Amino acid sequence: MTFTAPSWVPELPFDPPDGIPIADFMLEEHYGRHPLGYSKSPFTCGLTGKHYSSLEVKERVDYLARGLAKEFGWSPNEGSEWDKVVAVFSVNALDTLPLAWATHRLGGIQSPVNAAYSAAELEYQLKDSGAKALFTCIPLLKAAQEAAQKVGIPSNRIYILEVPEKFAGGKSSPSGMKTVDDLIREGQKLDRLEPLNWEPGHGAKRTAFLCYSSGTSGLPKGVMISHKNVIANTLQIAVYDKPYRDTKRLPTEQTDYTDVALGLLPMSHIYGLVVICHASVYRGDGVIVLPKFDFTTFLESVQRFKINSLFLVPPIIILMTKNKSVLDKYDLSSVWSIFTGAAPLGKETAEDLQKIFPSWAIRQGYGLTETCTVVCSSSPDDIWFGSSGSLLPAVECKIVTTEGVEITGYDQPGELLVKSPSVVLGYLHNEKANKETFQDGYMRTGDEAVIRKGPLGHEHVFIVDRIKELIKVKGHQVAPAELEAHLLTHPAVNDCAVIQVPDDDAGEVPKAFIVKSPAVGLEENDRMVARQIQKHVEEHKARYKWIKGGIEFIDVIPKSPSGKILRRFLRDKERESRRAKGAKL
Structure with missing residues (x-):
């Protein structure tokens, strides 16, 4: 069964152009872009106020x-x-x-x-x-x-x-x-x-951005994103959001409603790159640019620039819910919408934020680098906490079991497969990963999902688990294989495996299971050896890749006959251990 956008979602007004570069689509008015002269300044520095029209x-x-x-x-x-x-x-x-x-x-x-x-x-x-x-x-x-x-x-x-x-x-x-x-x-x-x-088709086959993603497994790979991919998703987002944004347009306004959006998330990440920097600018919104996250600076910017839409990730939302007394010091009355992505936002956290800000539309979206971002998104008119919203126009999805059987009903979990004009060209220098990920016109997401009918009767996508091995730390991707390869360079490590464990602040953090090298003497304290191994990672890897979930020494790493690490066994073991201790699962 193929799932598509609900009936209320408008169709794309035209096919995404495939013969122009992104620059023309974003800076010319031939393709539905909000008139340049009536647009807000695309990018404004949130620290100095400097901007260009x-x-x-x-x-x-x-x-x-x-x-x-x-x-x-x-x-x-x-x-x-x-x-x-x-x-x-x-x-x-x-x-x-x-x-x-x-x-x-x-x-x-x-x-x-x-x-x-x-x-x-x-x-x-x-x-x-x-x-x-x-x-x-x-x-x-x-x-x-x-x-x-x-x-x-x-x-x-x-x-x-x-x-x-x-x-x-x-x-x-x-x-x-x-x-x-x-x-x-x-x-x-x-x-x-x-x-x-350029002739027609050039924009569909030429790479515009080369972003790096771990994909469904393995080391970071270059994702070849075409001009048409970015143009398509920008157009999909704009069309999907337009019905609600039209309700915010004042009778005295000469053009469509424009917003002031928060540009805090990294522009190197596909979420910040496409959702914030392209979709917002295309529809005439202004983006308030911040170089890094600082809680006070973030809140000051919302107050100073009267930001309307906050594009965030769950760890920042969790921080907000735990610091209401800090939020009360700032005027956040300009905000009407919050959009979260890069990692799932828990239903309970969304409810906690809604209690603090009852008038906010708390939205969630889902996408990947390989889909050039958004596959589905919550509409402000149809929010269902825990859901990642409804499919965007021109997106088709299938749900299949691990045996490859296509699911035809609701509330039945399986792997989510996506077809969209925004699905990318593939991975650079990696035909094996291309064959595993891109099949029969669909992108295999590696995520387990279910489709459910919402309270208003529309289909919603729920991401319920990850089949893929990726770890999400504050929205950043961490590839277990990358950390394992590095851990194996330490003399105390004979074999290892890395999995994700829950963390209140980061969402998830890496935990390492280590088989000690025979060279490690019996007299050496496990705690000291673990600290040496953690330091080895900290000296060579970005902070979000550090082994903050701890190190556990075991006798053998579970593997398949072909030598593939069976991380699911370790995740199940970890869940049982945490359940026995009464910890968060």
């Missing part, structure tokens, strides 16, 4: 594309996109997306890198993506330089994305290093670029 952003993208073309010797219609890969290792900045759109204007690729990465993790992505240049910010410059040197990116191909001086510790760009503003100023003096000479 929509028309100014369009101009900056044009100049920046000219500057990049001159700097790198790139021409819009020469070479493939893989000759023009630009990596961005930075916290959120005003020019993060304009830089992407300028790169797309040249037919190139932006590969966003998680700002929490260590130099070694950055090095892996730079090498795997084939990045030709690296844009970073002052706080991350040292790690950027270290990684770039190891992969052969010369120092004159490292550039600075400017962030507020306060956040950068008062430091300015080092002498001799070019900034995005420098490239824009150079571009102002150059002739206009020739247009991209």
Whole structure:
């Protein structure tokens, strides 16, 4: 049985264009984009208030594309996109997306890198993506330089994305290093670029963003996201939300309703990249950009900029519910909507927040990097706590059992398979993963789901478990295989497996099961050995990948005859242990 969007959801007004770059879709008014002159400033710094109008952003993208073309010797219609890969290792900045759109204007690729990465993790992505240049910010410059040197990116191909001086510790760009503003100023003096000479279909087969995801299993893989994928999901989100947003439009307004949205979540993550930075800007909303999460700064920004829509992840919502006395100090009356994704929001947590803010529409969405974000979403008119909402227009889903039998009714769990114009091109350099994940026009999500009829009679998607091995720490993806490979480099580790365990603040954290090496003497204290192993991870991996769920020593790691780690056995063992202790499951 194929599930589709409810009858109340409008169909897409036109097929997502497949012959244009994302930059044209976002900065021209030919494709339903909210009029530039009536849009809010796309990106405003939440620390300084600095911003550019929509028309100014369009101009900056044009100049920046000219500057990049001159700097790198790139021409819009020469070479493939893989000759023009630009990596961005930075916290959120005003020019993060304009830089992407300028790169797309040249037919190139932006590969966003998680700002929490260590130099070694950055090095892996730079090498795997084939990045030709690296844009970073002052706080991350040292790690950027270290990684770039190891992969052969010369120092004159490292550039600075400017962030507020306060956040950068008062430091300015080092002498001799070019900034995005420098490239824009150079571009102002150059002739206009020739247009991209694309035929229909080019935007559907050319990669625009190369984001890294662990997928359903294994090490991080480059996800090839086409121009059409981003355009399609941007359009799907806008069309899905439009019926309710139309109810907020005042009779005196000349154009559709526009919002002020929170731009706190990392622009390197698919949620921040598409849902916030593309869908919001396309429909004329303003995004208040914050470089990192700080509870006080977050609340001050909501109050100062009268933010209407909060795009968050569950750990921040949990923090809010536990600090009502702090919330009471700020005027949050401008907020009408909260949208959460990247990890499931528990029904109880949603209810706790609703008690504090009865007028807020507390919405949840579900998507993956491989679906170029949103598959389903709660409508403000049809919220059902615990649900991830209803399917977006042009999305088709199937539920299948582990034996591959298609489920035809409600409340029957199975793996969720998704078909959508936003489903990506595939993984870079990984045909095995492509064959496992993309089958018969559908993307296998690795998530267990059920479809249920809601109180208003519409179908809702509930994500009930994860078949895949991914660990979600505050919305960040952690691949067990990556941590296991690193743990095995420690002399005290003979074998290991990593699973997720619940955590009140982070949602989930990694826990390691370790088989000690024979080299570890009997006289060595287990607690001391465990701390040495944890320190080994902390010295090489981003903080969210640390083994905060603890280390448990066991005699043997359960494996299949083919050698695959049977993590489900360990998860079941962990659940029984926690149940016996009365801990949260």
